[in-house]
Amino acid sequence: MKDILNELERRREIARQGGGAKRVESQHSKGKLTARERVELLLDEGSFEEFDMFMAHRCTDFSMQDNRPYGDGVITGWGTINGRQVYVFSQDFTVLGGSVSNTHAQKICKIMDMAVQNGAPVIGINDSGGARIQEGVDSLAGYGEVFQRNIEASGVVPQISLIMGPCAGGAVYSPAMTDFIFMVRDSSYMFVTGPDVVKTVTNEQVTAEELGGASTHARKSSVADGAFENDVEALYEVRRLVDFLPLNNREKPPVRPFFDDPERIDASLDTLVPDNPNVPYDMKELILKIADEGDFFEIQQEFAGNIITGFIRLEGQTVGVVANQPMVLAGVLDIDSARKAARFVRFCDAFEIPILTLVDVPGFLPGTSQEYNGVIKHGAKLLFAYGEATVPKVTVITRKAYGGAYVVMSSKHLRGDINYAWPTSEIAVMGAKGATEILYRSELGDADKIAQRTKEYEDAFANPFVAAERGFIDEVIQPRSTRRRVSRAFAALRGKKRQMPWKKHDNIPL
């Protein structure tokens, strides 16, 4: 018996060594952790249960029968993050470059199937040279099976991708269909075609980092939801994110112990909005002052800064926040900000996460670039996303809520449940100056008259009371009491049940 047990340990030891000391050293020299080290840091200590440690490919082309490493370049299994179950796969670049064989893909599919069946998130750590070249179409078939599972799992269990090395060609489309992608600066990249092909086809010269590195995707393309300095930081932040999320779409988000009085009053908020309506202020300050313990997990921080998206907790319960940011482009809505917020709203709705919307929006960004690139269609995404969301929706207008953007930003008309406004709110078709210039065009030459007309318009409309008279605003609240009012609003909505008419699926403008 002892020999049998020793044999098991011997084989396990071989599997644990991955591609061997030299390749592990090379991995470390690039500033990257190994697949196993990553899993250990991601999960609670000692919680990892591995599957298919001894699985090996069955390819015999290109003498591959002589190179059949245990595990076949990916480590799979489940474990816990702060006690809650997650499934994980971690590609091992030290084994055949982490390349995806049919067997490798089967291992990923197995844990994805289990995750959907058992209702737990899937976290994929990507570090791979792509399709296993020796396997040809068998590898592509494997990818296809993973893609199909990404699609079926979407909206059922949260799917999170960490890109921690190469991820190129069609392989990018698996992470692309997950809910969140996080990348590591200087050691990861994602692109459909690499720098060499780009050079040949378009004659552009670009490095892998420039073409598809973490900064490119976090700032320019918005493919990535966050970029981190190193593996350790990225893994730690994903643990933090998972703490905000429900395990699946049938479960409520987790409730954490909280040490922050929901009745907390913050007098500094009374002076957050400057006297001059054209002077910006930092909407993040309001988010942090509303949140339990000032804890905010921001999504897509580096992209479309004119809108802020992320998670906070109120009375220990997760809330998704969407907020216009007056500090960037005056908080205007445009193509990028509408797309960013729409996707976030849809994630929250799919996973029963209530949405808090903080509004200070002067309208949509004008310009040929916006119109030519389809601001109509992209702006409609956010409108659609809010209107179809059936989760509790609480809105606070702090200052401007003009025109179509007023309606879009979770207004009463899109079934906002509780809509508050600060006394500094201006809810109108447009700003007073613009309105006066249209209404009194014939008086434009007379500066005094126009100033007087502008003042009249401001007095009549640059306030929340016209909307409040009509019930479009439920209450005008003191800024200082925002946390208390918002917490109570969400508490009142915990039993909310609302359904859209039956349909196969909607046809959101894409």
Ligand code: HXC
């Ligand atoms: C088989 C691969 C491999 C692959 C890497 N290796 N990629 N083996 N299939 N796709 C092996 C290498 O032969 C090498 O083995 C080991 O992994 C490490 O690779 P290196 O090249 O030494 O590492 P590095 O210099 O860091 O370069 C990494 C790399 C490069 C840039 C990823 O390996 C590379 O260009 N690989 C090919 C990428 C590719 O074209 N893949 C197909 C993309 S298309 P030894 O034994 O020498 O250590 C695709 C389609 C998916 O993926 C379609 C889905 C529908």
